[in-house]
Amino acid sequence: MASSTALVFGSLIAITMVLPTLATVHTVGDSSGWAIGSDYSSWTSDKAFAVGDSLVFNYGAGHTVDEVKESDYKSCSAGNSISTDSSGATTIALKTAGTHYFICSVPGHCSGGMKLAVTVKAGKDTTPSTGKAPPSDGTATTATPATTTTTTTTTAGRSNSASTTGVFSVVAMLIVSGISFFGLRMA
Secondary structure (H helix, E strand, O other), rough: OHHHHHHHHHHHHHHHHHHHHOOEEEEHHHHHOOOOOHHHHHHHHOOOOOOEEEEEEOOOOOOOOEEOOOHHHHHHHOOOOOOEEEHHHHHHHEOOOEEEEEEEEOOOOOOOOOEEEEEEOOOOOOOOOOOOOOOOOOOOOOOOEEEEEOOOEEEEEEEOHHHHHHHHOOOHHHHHHHHHHHHHOOO
């Protein structure tokens, strides 16, 4: 009985350690951050975004991160922003599938390249996002806002994905599994 309990307990711990690694943290612009003159379409071209992932925007004073609708993205207008932040370290949790649009609302910055479109899939997908807005057919679309969370710490040097965390979780899972296995053999 005790050995069965140890096995079940060990398995549950192992599973809960692996589950958080399914989400990816994408640092927008990688080491360049959220800055004027960057090409965010190229940045998104080799990335796949899924519900549960997060975008981390790192930027200096004088910039903002505004989530906007497609029409405001195309016109670089932040008059109807869904959300806005100017803290210098903004984390956006991607909670819904669809295309999400972000701009810097400081005059001239969006037209200078500080705009980002990410297509979020419902689940993990290996197909990278194009970073381009879908072709407009003249019909209005409603953007579903992502949840905005402001952080006060910077993520400099942080991995662009959860791969480092994934390695640690796998190692921890193996350790817990080994302990459970040897615990069963001793019982």
